[in-house]
Amino acid sequence: MGLKETLLALQAIGFTELYFTEGDGGVPQDEKVKKLKELFEKLKSCTRCPLHESRTQVVPGDGNPYSPVVFVGEAPGEEEDRQGKPFVGRAGQLLNRLIEEELGLKREDVYITNVCKCRPPGNRKPTREEIQACNPYLRKEIEIVKPKVICCLGATAGEGVLGKSLKITKARGQVFTYPYDPKIKVLLTFHPAYVLRNPSAEPVLREDFRKLRELLQL
Template sequence: MSQRRKEILRELGLTPIWRRRGDNALSEPAPSTLTIDQSVPVVNATITATNDREAQISRMDWAQLKAAVAGCTACPLCQSRTQTVFGVGDEQADWLFIGEGPGAKEDEIGEPFVGQAGKLLDNMLRAIQLQRGDRVYITNIVKCRPPNNRNPEPSEAEQCHPYLARQIVLIKPKLIVALGKIAAQNLLHTNESIANLRGKLHYYSDIPLIVTYHPAYLLRALAEKAKAWEDLCFAKATMQSLLTQ
């Protein structure tokens, strides 16, 4: 190649000129290796798998849903549980009470709210002429006990939500009562305090939802029982209104 041509190509930004390797070719530096970001297909595959899982759960009947929960390994809580805690009660209930997560006793027995908090919940139900299993269904945000009875992590609640969402669709409750801050915040997708959420009618999809304190909290904060009673009266009045519509 002439010197003049080289100068023209250089001015146009078209150098260096790469030659084929051959007997008479000068050795040229190899172009830098193109690094392909492997994370993109992995992320897409993860999203696809998540969507597939949620779609499968959304079509399950009661028996399939219970079996899926019993064998779930979607989050690390499966490693420390004794068994899953699916829920209990009337599968065509008007009232759906949703707590945070199973405790030690629930993990042992496999039923939600069976310890001291469960006894208090039963008393709360009786106060508004309800009882476990009669027009009432009880479950939790997560189906496995968090270690040391800690609050469920957002990622754990997220993995469990398709199960809860399917339970709600199958039950078709007229009213949901969220027991405690964690349940309320997860169901309503908010960071608002329970003090700000109480006393108002919220909605999960198109289902009315009322927030009150978790029975375990009331065992530690007896002074708040009066507020919980107000919430129960509000819930009962709301249900009466729904039944007359």
């Protein structure tokens, strides 16, 4: 695949920048882009759970496929379902600020996805069956990106990534090992939407983001 084709492939799945690895001789490392595009094409026709019946569109992951961190949320909301991108509403705006202010990065530098790729009706919490139905896609995304750290935003994200139920008030700030790759660390914290409803929790969320920065060695 040449540079022009790579750019078109990036644009097709929402990427706005090319990333290079040290010593690559100026050749775009587009294998991850190709694999993610193939995965997203499969997602478009997914009927593994009833959520496909009510969705406007599938909302795949978005961002830098070479990111050292993958942020995992719960599921798309109304605005995400409309735009086809994760975390584009008010919670996404807060997440963007935290990425910039606490990590010194931009949204385009990281990879963001959800446990479920389709919006549950009424923005309800996904069921365990829906989480399990979508889990192969999430695992494949993580396998392709191969981050150093997965940051789970909320209890549902933690369940989807770790495969077990956790109380976020007890598990937040803790570091776990990703069950499918022991080299990847998993950090749990509050979902930005929770902090929007409970502003007093923002200092705790920022504390967890500073811990994330330490794990990433930024």
